[in-house]
Amino acid sequence: MKSFLSSTLSLLVILGAVGVCTADANLAIISPPDRSVVESRLISIVVRQGSTAIDDLTLTVNKRKPLLRKKSPDRSVICSSGIALTPGENRIRVVGRKGGKDVTTRDIKVFYSTELAGLSPPADFGSYAFHSDRHDEPCRPCHRMDFKGTDDSPRTPADSLCYTCHRSIITTYRFAHGPSAVWSCTACHTLRAKEGEGSSLKGDETSCTICHEDSINLWKSMKHQHGPTAAGKCITCHNPHASDQANFLRLETVDLCASCHEEILSRPHVVSTRLGGHPLHISPDPFKPTKDFTCASCHNPHAGESPVFLTNYKSTMTGLSDFCRTCHLF
Ligand code: HEC
Ligand code: HEC
Ligand code: HEC
Ligand code: HEC
Ligand code: HEC
Ligand code: HEC
Ligand code: HEC
Ligand code: HEC
Incomplete structure (x- = not known):
């Protein structure tokens, strides 16, 4: 009886396995x-x-x-x-x-x-969310998928447990951001158990503060804050890993700003001359040849002392023309 049961069971197991194979x-x-x-x-x-x-x-x-x-x-x-x-x-x-x-x-x-x-x-x-028990199970026979307690500073990129699958998010681009460039991925990605989801490697948006606290505090101390910066949405504009743009911007500055302020490109800005508005993009900047002249030449993207976060704007300035004179002679 016992052996009949076990052989039936093993037959079922074999059938089950065959069933899986067919599917x-x-x-x-x-x-x-x-x-x-x-x-x-x-x-x-x-x-x-x-x-x-x-x-x-x-x-x-x-x-x-x-x-x-x-x-x-x-x-x-x-x-x-x-x-x-x-x-x-x-x-x-x-x-x-x-x-x-x-x-x-x-x-x-x-x-x-x-x-x-x-x-x-x-x-x-x-x-x-790939990094969860439900999705990474088929990879486990061949890839290590448990990263708990792993070293945060690999000796070479290839020593990072993330390298095999994610190297392109760094190597495809011209500039890589400090911690990502040295594959300290777990500086911002830590395994967190979430209900019903097993473990998760989601990036921590608040992690910028750990290393850029001085800049963030400086912006907070200013009179006016720019919407997305004040909301802590640094990664809306910056890619935390790498980018082809300086400062790891997700798009070129003018395109980045225009993705939320489209209307600025549709009418003359700052001045209205025969030729239209103020130039918005000159490459390179005639005053700072190592950079481009963009929206960010006049507006600090994070915060400022004027309501529109003008760069180099001082509260002692008596009018807009003082601001214009930080670049022009008129
Ligand atoms: C049967 C074994 C096996 C399974 C199962 C498997 N992999 Fe792989 N995978 C490999 C091997 C071997 C490599 C080559 C390793 C290397 O390049 O270092 C590889 C490489 C990769 C790469 C890099 C490919 C490239 O272009 O260089 C990715 C991404 C990857 N695997 C993802 C996965 C994911 C996700 C799963 C689960 C859905 C999975 N693999 C399941 C064996 C497997
Ligand atoms: C076996 C391959 C593999 C390894 C190793 C791996 N990942 Fe992934 N990861 C993936 C795949 C596949 C996705 C789904 C999106 C994609 O295809 O890139 C993903 C997605 C993610 C996501 C997006 C959120 C999610 O869960 O979908 C994060 C964050 C992430 N990986 C971080 C890491 C970090 C950090 C490491 C190293 C500690 C790592 N991964 C190691 C294959 C891998
Ligand atoms: C400075 C913090 C930080 C570091 C360092 C970092 N990440 Fe991320 N990562 C994030 C944040 C925040 C997100 C969520 C971004 C989003 O939603 O687009 C993210 C998202 C991801 C994603 C999914 C979405 C995407 O943008 O591709 C993958 C994959 C990923 N990280 C892998 C890695 C790997 C691999 C490393 C190491 C080379 C790494 N990360 C280093 C903060 C970081
Ligand atoms: C573990 C420390 C660390 C964390 C966390 C971190 N950074 Fe950085 N970041 C650095 C270092 C180091 C540099 C300078 C080296 C370089 O330019 O890559 C840097 C440079 C930058 C720069 C370029 C500025 C410059 O002077 O070159 C930007 C922009 C930036 N980080 C944005 C972010 C954002 C956004 C986050 C959050 C998603 C973040 N960082 C989180 C360490 C960190
Ligand atoms: C609206 C888009 C946007 C947001 C949101 C944003 N940044 Fe920036 N950030 C920029 C641009 C554009 C530059 C380049 C400025 C330039 O060209 O002078 C920059 C430059 C930087 C720099 C290098 C120069 C400097 O001023 O120190 C750091 C560091 C930085 N950002 C960190 C952050 C952090 C941290 C956050 C979140 C608190 C954040 N950024 C939010 C667009 C943004
Ligand atoms: C993700 C969307 C987003 C991006 C990208 C963005 N902004 Fe903003 N911006 C906002 C929001 C939200 C506000 C606050 C709401 C408002 O007053 O329109 C704001 C407000 C402003 C203001 C003040 C407007 C006023 O009427 O007082 C200026 C100036 C500004 N942004 C300039 C920029 C510049 C320059 C860039 C590129 C470096 C940029 N923004 C990128 C969303 C964005
Ligand atoms: C030459 C400097 C300069 C450049 C370049 C510049 N701005 Fe401005 N911007 C200003 C000044 C000055 C004001 C305030 C005008 C006023 O108060 O009459 C302003 C106002 C704004 C405002 C709020 C008022 C409005 O007109 O809606 C937004 C939003 C804005 N700029 C976005 C941008 C964006 C986006 C770019 C790039 C495409 C850009 N600016 C390029 C100087 C500049
Ligand atoms: C951050 C530097 C900067 C500031 C601040 C600035 N400008 Fe300009 N402006 C430029 C540059 C660069 C040019 C292009 C000059 C060139 O091509 O030689 C320019 C060109 C001009 C032109 C000529 C337009 C054309 O099409 O040739 C006028 C008019 C002008 N600016 C007015 C202003 C006024 C008014 C202000 C103050 C509200 C101002 N600018 C603030 C950098 C600036």
């Missing part, structure tokens, strides 16, 4: 899930090849040129990092190939959400 027989995109909302411009795509015999696959984002990925002979999955998205909805197509012919196709949609683009995802898209 998995086809090519599947295991990360990211279809219709998920991501906050990274650069994501990873992980494909399980199933039992479908393929030689390689192509990965296509929107209408871009397809990327070719070779299959590893000893691996059931094909992992790719640094896949760039466009703000808003992106279509991702994976095509498995055999002997140069397309044999199987998978399509998913992901939504890249960024505050500055001001787009919201369609209702049938769901938010996605």
Whole structure:
């Protein structure tokens, strides 16, 4: 009786395993899930090849040129990092190939959400936190996914536990921010247990204070604060990791400001001359040749002594023309 039960059980186990195999027989995109909302411009795509015999696959984002990925002979999955998205909805197509012919196709949609683009995802898209028990489970056989108590200062970037999967968020850009440049990722990302979510590696928006306390205190001491800075939303304008813009700005200064103050570009600003308004962007700045002349040449993006946070504005100034004279001779 006992042996019958155990053999029935093992038969069930085998059947169960077969059941799983059948369901998995086809090519599947295991990360990211279809219709998920991501906050990274650069994501990873992980494909399980199933039992479908393929030689390689192509990965296509929107209408871009397809990327070719070779299959590893000893691996059931094909992992790719640094896949760039466009703000808003992106279509991702994976095509498995055999002997140069397309044999199987998978399509998913992901939504890249960024505050500055001001787009919201369609209702049938769901938010996605990869670093949670629910999503990182399939990676555990091959990748270390538990980062509790790990070293915050790796000797080389490759020693960081984040490097394999996230190197492109640093290496793709011209300038990398202090702690990110040395892969001290856990200075701002710590594992936090959240109800029903297992562990989370979400970035801490308030972490800027730890290292930039002096600047933040200086801005707080000024008479007028700029909306997003006062709200502590530093990462709306600054990428905490890296960027192609100086000061790790998410967009070039004029585009950054215009993403919230569009109207400034639509009418003459400051002065109204035959030629229009005051110049808003000159590269390089005729007065400071190492920088560009932009909105930030006149407005401090954080705070100031005047209601519009004019740079170098002193409360002793008797009118706007004193401010103009910080650059002009008239
Ligand atoms: C069967 C083993 C296996 C599984 C399962 C697996 N990976 Fe990988 N993955 C690897 C190996 C091996 C590498 C190469 C390691 C390296 O480059 O250091 C790799 C590399 C990567 C890379 C870097 C790819 C690149 O372009 O350099 C990413 C990103 C990645 N894996 C993510 C994942 C995620 C996310 C999961 C789970 C959804 C996962 N992997 C599941 C074995 C696996
Ligand atoms: C095995 C690959 C892998 C490793 C190792 C890894 N990540 Fe991720 N991480 C991902 C994937 C996949 C996503 C989903 C978005 C994407 O594709 O980039 C992600 C997303 C994130 C997010 C966005 C929030 C979330 O949970 O989706 C943060 C923050 C993050 N990773 C931080 C880290 C840090 C910090 C480390 C090192 C301590 C690390 N990751 C190590 C694969 C990895
Ligand atoms: C100065 C603090 C800080 C450091 C250092 C830092 N991060 Fe982040 N990170 C954040 C914040 C804050 C967010 C949330 C930003 C957002 O919502 O766009 C974030 C978001 C992310 C995301 C998801 C969204 C995105 O912007 O791509 C990933 C992945 C990530 N971090 C990985 C890393 C890795 C890997 C490192 C180490 C090289 C690192 N972070 C270092 C603060 C930091
Ligand atoms: C662990 C310490 C640390 C944290 C946390 C930190 N920073 Fe930094 N930050 C630095 C260092 C060091 C530099 C100077 C080196 C450099 O320019 O990369 C720097 C430079 C900068 C600069 C360029 C200014 C300059 O003088 O070059 C900006 C902008 C900046 N950080 C913004 C932020 C924001 C926004 C946050 C929060 C998301 C943040 N930092 C969190 C250490 C930190
Ligand atoms: C509205 C967009 C915006 C917000 C929000 C913002 N910054 Fe900035 N930040 C900028 C711009 C633009 C510059 C470059 C100014 C220039 O070109 O002179 C800058 C420069 C900096 C610098 C280097 C120069 C300096 O003045 O010290 C640091 C450090 C910095 N920001 C940190 C922060 C921190 C910390 C926060 C949150 C408290 C924050 N920023 C919020 C846009 C912003
Ligand atoms: C994320 C959105 C956002 C970005 C980006 C942004 N601002 Fe603002 N700005 C605001 C908000 C919110 C206010 C406060 C509400 C208001 O008065 O319009 C504000 C107020 C201002 C004011 C005062 C307006 C007044 O009528 O008193 C000035 C000047 C200003 N911003 C300049 C800039 C400059 C220059 C930049 C680029 C460095 C910039 N802003 C980027 C959201 C933004
Ligand atoms: C030459 C210096 C200068 C430049 C460059 C400049 N501003 Fe201004 N801005 C001012 C002055 C001065 C005022 C106040 C005008 C007044 O009080 O009549 C002002 C007012 C503002 C205001 C509030 C009043 C309004 O007109 O809505 C906003 C918002 C603003 N600027 C945003 C910007 C943005 C965004 C840029 C870049 C695209 C920019 N400024 C470039 C000098 C400048
Ligand atoms: C931060 C420096 C700075 C401040 C402050 C400043 N300007 Fe200018 N202004 C410039 C630059 C740079 C130019 C372009 C000069 C050139 O191309 O040689 C310019 C050009 C001009 C022009 C010529 C416009 C054209 O199209 O050629 C006028 C008029 C002008 N500014 C008026 C003002 C007035 C009025 C104020 C005060 C409200 C002011 N500026 C404040 C830097 C500044």
